[in-house]
Amino acid sequence: MNLTCQNSFEVRVEGSPGSLYLVATPIGNLEDMTYRAVRTLRECDIIAAEDTRQTRKLLTHFEIQPKQLFSYHEHNKGASGPEIIRYIIEGKNVAIVSDAGLPAISDPGSDLVRLAVAEGISVIPVPGANAALSGLIASGLPTERFTFIGFLPRERKDIIAQLSSFQAAQGTLLFYESPHRVKKTLEIMLEALGDRNVALARELTKRYEEFVRGPISECLSWLEEHPPLGEYCIVVEGASAEEEQRERDAWWQELTLEAHVEHYESEGMSRKDAMKKTASDRGVSKRDIYNSLLNN
Known part of the structure; x- marks a missing residue:
C-alpha cells in the first residue's frame, strides 16, 4: 500500500x-x-x-x-x-x-x-x-540535470524562440524528431545554440539502433552521407556555467525585440545596424530578428 x-x-x-x-x-x-x-x-x-x-x-x-x-x-x-x-x-x-x-x-x-x-x-x-531517458543515459553527456522538450514547433521562428529560451540552461536537453526534419532541426540548433556536442539516437532498442556522437557540425556531415532513417532522440549538451552567467547578466533580457532594437537606434545606429546588434546580443540571425518584428 x-x-x-x-x-x-x-x-x-x-x-x-x-x-x-x-x-x-x-x-x-x-x-x-x-x-x-x-x-x-x-x-x-x-x-x-x-x-x-x-x-x-x-x-x-x-x-x-x-x-x-x-x-x-x-x-x-x-x-x-x-x-x-x-x-x-x-x-x-x-x-x-x-x-x-x-x-x-x-x-x-x-x-x-x-x-x-x-x-x-x-x-x-x-x-x-522511455526513448528520451534511454537516449540520455547512453549519450555520454551529463545526466545530473536535464530538460525534456520533446518535439519542437514547426515554424522556424518558433523553433528559434524556443531554443533561445534554453540557450543558457546548463542541463542536457532532450528532443524528439522525425527523420525528414532532423537535419533542418540540427541546422537551426547550430545557429541558435552554437556547435555543441550532441548525440543522435536512432531506432532505440530496435535491430538497427544507432548512436552518432559529436559536435552538431560533424553530425550534420554524417547525415549528409547517411540519410536519416527512423525516429530520432536528439540529446544536446547544456550551456557551460560561464554561458549561463553571461546570459543572467545580459541587460536586455527583459526587453522585447522592438525595445531592444529601439535602444540601439536611440544611440544613433541605423535600423539595419540596430537589428544586427540585437541579433548578435541574442545569438540569432539578423533575418530572424527582421522576421519576428515583421510578424508582430
Whole structure:
C-alpha cells in the first residue's frame, strides 16, 4: 500500500476499482514489456489506446484479450476523456497506453491524468521503456540535470524562440524528431545554440539502433552521407556555467525585440545596424530578428 499526497492524504491500493493505470509499452524491442504491464492490461476493464490498431498487435503478441478497447488520441480527447473518467467513477479500472513508451509523455495522456486528478481518481504509473531517458543515459553527456522538450514547433521562428529560451540552461536537453526534419532541426540548433556536442539516437532498442556522437557540425556531415532513417532522440549538451552567467547578466533580457532594437537606434545606429546588434546580443540571425518584428 502506498500513500500519495495531493490536497490531502489518499490511500491508494493497486487493484481497487476506479483507478487509472498509466502503462508503459515497448519503444521497439518487445522484450522490454514488463510482467506487471502485461498483468495490468489483462486485468483492467478498459484499455484506452492512442492507436487501437497498433495496440491490438501488442495485445495479440502477449496473448492479452482486452475486455474493452477504447480509442483515445489527440483528435478525440475532448469527447473521449470525460467518457473514460465517467467509466472510472462508475468503478471500472482503465489502463491507458501510447503507441510506444510512457503514456502522458508527448501524447494526450497527460490531459486524461489531469482530469483524473481533478476528480480525485487514483492514478497509478506502471513504468517501463522511455526513448528520451534511454537516449540520455547512453549519450555520454551529463545526466545530473536535464530538460525534456520533446518535439519542437514547426515554424522556424518558433523553433528559434524556443531554443533561445534554453540557450543558457546548463542541463542536457532532450528532443524528439522525425527523420525528414532532423537535419533542418540540427541546422537551426547550430545557429541558435552554437556547435555543441550532441548525440543522435536512432531506432532505440530496435535491430538497427544507432548512436552518432559529436559536435552538431560533424553530425550534420554524417547525415549528409547517411540519410536519416527512423525516429530520432536528439540529446544536446547544456550551456557551460560561464554561458549561463553571461546570459543572467545580459541587460536586455527583459526587453522585447522592438525595445531592444529601439535602444540601439536611440544611440544613433541605423535600423539595419540596430537589428544586427540585437541579433548578435541574442545569438540569432539578423533575418530572424527582421522576421519576428515583421510578424508582430
